[in-house]
Amino acid sequence: MEQNNKLISSVKHSKVQSDKVNLSISISKIKKDSHKLSEMYDFKKYMDSSDMNFPEDMLEMIPSDTPPYLDNGEHYVERIGRALKFFKQCALIGPSGTGKTHIVYLVAELAGLPMWEINCGLATSVFDLFGRYVGLGKENWIDGLITNWCRRGGILYLDEANMMKQDVATKLNPLLDQRGHMVLTEKDSEIIHRHKHAYMIISMNPVSSEFAGTKPINAAMRRRMSVWLNFDYMSVGDKIDDKEIQMVSERGNINMFDAETIVKIGAKLRQEYKMGDLPYGPSIGDLVNWARICSDGANVAEGGDETLVPMTSDDPEVQDEVRHIIKKIIESQAAANKTKV
Numbered sequence: 001m002e003q004n005n006k007l008i009s010s011v012k013h014s015k016v017q018s019d020k021v022n023l024s025i026s027i028s029k030i031k032k033d034s035h036k037l038s039e040m041y042d043f044k045k046y047m048d049s050s051d052m053n054f055p056e057d058m059l060e061m062i063p064s065d066t067p068p069y070l071d072n073g074e075h076y077v078e079r080i081g082r083a084l085k086f087f088k089q090c091a092l093i094g095p096s097g098t099g100k101t102h103i104v105y106l107v108a109e110l111a112g113l114p115m116w117e118i119n120c121g122l123a124t125s126v127f128d129l130f131g132r133y134v135g136l137g138k139e140n141w142i143d144g145l146i147t148n149w150c151r152r153g154g155i156l157y158l159d160e161a162n163m164m165k166q167d168v169a170t171k172l173n174p175l176l177d178q179r180g181h182m183v184l185t186e187k188d189s190e191i192i193h194r195h196k197h198a199y200m201i202i203s204m205n206p207v208s209s210e211f212a213g214t215k216p217i218n219a220a221m222r223r224r225m226s227v228w229l230n231f232d233y234m235s236v237g238d239k240i241d242d243k244e245i246q247m248v249s250e251r252g253n254i255n256m257f258d259a260e261t262i263v264k265i266g267a268k269l270r271q272e273y274k275m276g277d278l279p280y281g282p283s284i285g286d287l288v289n290w291a292r293i294c295s296d297g298a299n300v301a302e303g304g305d306e307t308l309v310p311m312t313s314d315d316p317e318v319q320d321e322v323r324h325i326i327k328k329i330i331e332s333q334a335a336a337n338k339t340k341v
């Protein structure tokens, strides 16, 4: 929920403009966007929100007003819908900030499914996830998050699934194959069957030497995921995506030239991150925030100093490296502009 709120607030904030004319254009655009969401994706052929029938208390867990997910014709949204329809579960792989969490919220909204979210990298106990008795004796059992999802349905989103603890993975495995049930050993081995609309999406960063701290996902879980979708940034290195420039310009309310400069810098920083030379690669959301600072009068370098430079690292040496990249790209953009004129 928190992530969704972040997404919603990021789109709302990005629409806060300095004058009324822009504000009203932006608001009508948001309305149009959310209205058009179901028309933007050919999703109904896989999952239809009108088939879902969740009780009142779960309705607020269904995301709303999720901003659109942009891609270059990869049809990620539909492919996730297909994987869920055919196999009930799938895996998303991609570096930080490539929109994995975003797209899961979007899919949940389009499918009309409540979201249950767990970050496996956090020290969540097996009791929190599966359940426990409270008080003395064996009278009051409280279902944990995974048990709740299994009984009641929705999308269970397991972030950083490769960091999942072995005891959690072992309990999940029978759920994810033909058996489709879980056994609550803690609760007199109660068998819980997987709700017909209980879907699971796992996500993780790519495992490679470049991503310090990542480890391969446990083999038993790997076998149970039929579909694996790879995500990447829209622009990386020299590959610059016009759609990303357009989006930074629109959502950040800056001109296309400055948006192009920011996207080129972002693409370079992402390349360095993927090579292991920087600790962080900026998401498109980060670039939009940078643009917003510029829309209030800061130049690109000043905006970067307040956003991407400190966001990348606390280390002054790394910060200087980022500043250097920013400066070089601003100069080469200015030179290219001069030759154009």
Ligand SMILES: Nc1ncnc2c1ncn2[C@@H]1O[C@H](COP(=O)(O)OP(=O)(O)OP(=O)(O)O)[C@@H](O)[C@H]1O
Pocket (backbone or CB within 6 Å): 007, 010, 067, 068, 069, 070, 071, 094, 095, 096, 097, 098, 099, 100, 101, 102, 103, 159, 234, 283, 284, 285, 286
């Ligand atoms: N293709 C895209 N279309 C629209 N917005 C995007 C896209 N990719 C990323 N974003 C935006 O970038 C920001 C980061 O995305 P998100 O948090 O979903 O990334 P993530 O892949 O889940 O990262 P992490 O691995 O760190 O959890 C969000 O504000 C999201 O809306």
Ligand SMILES: [Mg+2]
Pocket (backbone or CB within 6 Å): 100, 101, 102, 159
């Ligand atoms: Mg995420």
